[in-house]
Amino acid sequence: VSTTVARIILHPNYDSDTNNNDIALLRLSSPVKFTDYIRPVCLAASGSVFNNGTDCWVTGWGAVKEGESLPLPETLQEVEVPVLGNRQCNCLNGVGTVTDNMICAGVLAGGKDSCQGDSGGPMVSKQGSVWVQSGVVSFGFGCARPNLPGVYSRVSRYQSWINSFIRSDRPGFVQFTSSGPDADSSYTCPGLPPLLITTTSGAGTCTDGPEATTTEPVSETTMCGITPLNTRIVGGEDAPPGSWPWQVSLQRFGGHVCGGSLINREWVMSAAHCFFSTSTSGWQVSLGRQNLQGTNPNEVSTTVARIILHPNYDRDTNNNDIALLRLSSPVKFTDYIRPVCLAASGSVFNNGTDCWVTGWGAVKEGVVSSPCPQGDSGGPMVSKQGSVWVQSGVVSFGFGCARPNLPGVYSRVSRYQSWINSFIRSDRPGFVQFTSSGPDADSSYTCPGLPPLLITTTSGAGTCTDGPEATTTEPVSETTSPSSTMTSAECKNPEHNNILNLSINESIINIYNEK
Template sequence: MSQHLFLSLVIVAISPLPGGFQHSDVSPTQENPADLDCGLPEPSSRIVGGSDVQPGSWPWQVSLHQGGGHICGGSLIAPSWVLSAAHCFIRNGTLEPAAEWSVFLGVHSHDGPLDNIQVHAVAAILVPDNYSRVELGSDLALLRLASPARLGPGVRPVCLPRASHHFAHGKTCRATGWGDVQEADPLPLPWVLQEVELRLLGEAACQCLYSRPGPFNLTFQLLPGMLCAGYPEGRKDTCQGDSGGPLVCEDGGRWFQVGITSFGFGCGRRNRPGVFTAVAPFEAWIQEQVMGSEPGPAFLSQAQKSQAGPQEPRENCTIALPECGKAPRPGTWPWEAQVMVPGSRPCHGALVSESWVLAPASCFLDRITSDSPPLDLEAWRVFLPSRPGPERVAHFVAHENASWDDASGLVLLQLSAPVNLSAAPRAVCLPHPDHYFLPGSRCRLARWGRGEPAPAPGAQLEAELLSGWWCHCLYGRRGASVPPPGDPPHALCPTYREEEEAGRCWNGSSWSLLCREEGTWFLAGIRDFPSGCLRPRAFSPLQTHGPWISHVTQGAYLEDQLIWDWGPEGDETETQTCPPHTEHGACGLRPKAIAAGVLWPWLAEVHVTGGRVCTGILVAPGWVLAATHCILRLGATTVPYIEVYLGRSEASPLPQGHQVTSAPPLLCQTEGGHWVLMGMAVRGSRELFTAIGPEEAWISQTVGEAHFLNPGGSPYWPPGGSDLCPPDLAGDSGSPKATPLFLLLLAVLIQG
């Protein structure tokens, strides 16, 4: 299982509880008089739509503490016994000492008064002999209290189901706990007990969902003794810190503990319902452990048998599709939001949920500094596609680093009223931190901030992602480690044709990067800072900001990766480092082969009057190195008219009547992965080359920006041979003696 998965869970979303319980006319069979006290919460006047639990609503809820803080949940099943999850107490295969744990009963808020709260030491912790790992089942534990609990209005046991007890799939139940409200998003103060409504899923339906590859292409095999609860569309779940807590279902006016919160793949993710330990199959084990205790747990017979019983119809396997990122056609973005602030130009952002718009902080920097006056949001307006009028702004939240860090230059604006996303407008999908946008992914550029529009009406600004290694090393530091798939990248580099063909670099523009996976669009990156005309552009990835956006909005559409074809095994996952750099970026970097684009980005076409085309090499932003014999005719006294084309190698055919009159240069690859220009072909030969090394002084004096390898960066010769440079040629001292006449440096005016 991936290290990115949560093995203990917490509540992600809260759904309303009914105003009161509907009591059945059929009473459960009582095993002894004490059973009458189980599964009966205190009467309460809950508010529909509320999220906090009212005091006494779930009097069997237990908070398990270790080291002075809440670690897991549990449930009181008898005055001296608490039921929880085994994985809460196992560390490195060893059961932790019972003396390190405390049981808190009657807790409503962890930040509230301690009145009526009972604290008990733990005398023993018991787990099944066959428990080893959470995903292998039998994830339950019994805690024997050092002293029995005092039962009363706020502390009562929950009823337990017999092994024969059947709860129909589709039944609505409740999970409770103090865990995270979203992934990596702790429950805020005052830490009031939370509840979430979950639906029981049949084994076949749950297995169907888990048989579909999810985060990191994982599938999962359900085992006997496990049950699932949740929804295919996700967004309601338990999460980290809820582990060991109860999943309870009402039957005959009493609440039975059906499951124990065990584990899940993330929290509230689509097609990944929470996995619980089913309590009923462990009736015999629980009875055996508590034998002799008086009074013991209340195992009650079923009040009313399910009408379907064993013949219950098979559930349909309904795979939920993303609810975000659907556009009628590329370039028509139903999430495009235009923020209008009096006295300012329109600012373009994106709708990320029913109530929130994400926008660049650069539009509002004069309003978010520490000495700026309070915001007057009354006159602000947001325009969304297909909406009859503007939306008002109720709240403005800037990223804490927005004023000084370009990569964190984001703000969120809350609309005064949520919009209906069943039709246009729609929200764009956001990536989880572990999302990996594959090299070659098809992307588009969209307006962001106050940037200028596309250069031509209807321009699609189509882009294609380059490899993470190439992008990271182009803009990263020498020797830096390249983030592997699953770690947030430092930058995303798309190559896009429309801008190149338009012959401009749009240096004053800001853009967002939208990438598509299986027909769903993700807001992958933002570009809100100038980087000149250096190609390719670097976009700041949005992955690192997903937790912040989720925390603020409590409903933004973070979506799992949808395409998992990572190419040949091991490719992109091996540890890689970056080659030497100039002040303009890494030198000698060749992007991984992709479906289209420039494979040798330093190659230049040097067009000379008369139809000659020479091969040149870009050695600095304004300089191209070429062979003298290709440019100058013997005895010529004047330099011909020359045009240099960059970025056309292997992508565009030569003009009619033109032909390359010089052989390709000699390039060798170093152990670090970058390519070095070793020589330029001698006239009339494809095997003899003018060596570049002896010309270092002349090239450096002329250019000043060319980068030469230090002695430690010598070329690397792979064993077994390849199409790279052979050892004898690399050290060949018999190459023709080179003079500056064999090489020509062209000063090039590079336009966007």
């Protein structure tokens, strides 16, 4: 669909010499109709936090490298780049080049960047199931050069300005919050002024500097959860080699039986129902494997020294369906063999949280991709938080495969942190506190026979109940002002994701394919 432009609005403080306030609005001659291929993006609200390392995607039809135009048929390109903090970006591009109205992203080694012809395009990050635009492609020194990140206009600085022109059907502004620490706050170089900290008291705000945030650091001891994004499962697609480096194949006497996940150099996590005993005879773990049949140049195989089933595993109900395997010898990490991070105790996976499941099991009922149709059992279900992949579930059971209204059921990893750590005393797995954004619609769900939700409250006297922990999170706003309903809340993720229904159930997570 093409349309003409009725009005162009440049920011009144745009400086063409410094590229400060490099942002513009265009009013179309007529409203467009939303389709599966035409939809609005959400915008980062004022005060949004994009820490160093936050995953971003940039799209456009610009040059593929300096001096080389996009070849015919000039297909839209996408590139994944991490945020680089403004302090580091200033040091790399020249102190004073990057203002608070800008945000930087790029790979320090070079090779990934926006380029000429991409200008004005979006840089977006995903929060839950929503894509949020953090930046507008602005400028850079060359394209994809080492230690010269691209510079983008910081969208969150312009919420008031944008809303001053759009009085009805306002854009969907979403408060984006990064997880993990921001390494940029401690970055310094000659000529860079010290970081200004915003503190708020009863008297008001002390400075106009960037807001300081405190979060729990992600453990770097195991380098867990780092990989590109690809997958294959029921309703999925083939995963490129190395895209899920923690995925393992558990084999007995040479045949694939179950999946599992590497959680450090010598431990694998899987499902208890994959084992009828703790005997290690005949068991082998294959890591870095891509295909069950044929050659796998990146594969490493090892035997199993010990199998530990959860002591309270119930084969009739599948409660506590989790197991640990100790490898006979530690493995060496490569691009194709890496551990996954694990959801820490108290992690929150709200209804609608995006998850990915991997394995070599049946691609649909009755059509198997391995000798054993249960082949996905024991495998990982993971979600991405910042730049880290966190395992929320272990494939446990379900009624058929991908049937409507029958979600798959997974063992809830966050319930087993203490149990796992009781066996792994050194080089412990990387446990990450996962926090969902937005409200949890599941808390109000009810049906005949379902008991009311138990709420855990803590006071000086201790915990009142043993029910699931209640957490309070800020909902993603569906209105942009008290008097204006955001009909463009359709800026939510346009993909038809294979996403979930996460239930509040003590040791189990449910997931299904939305139709």
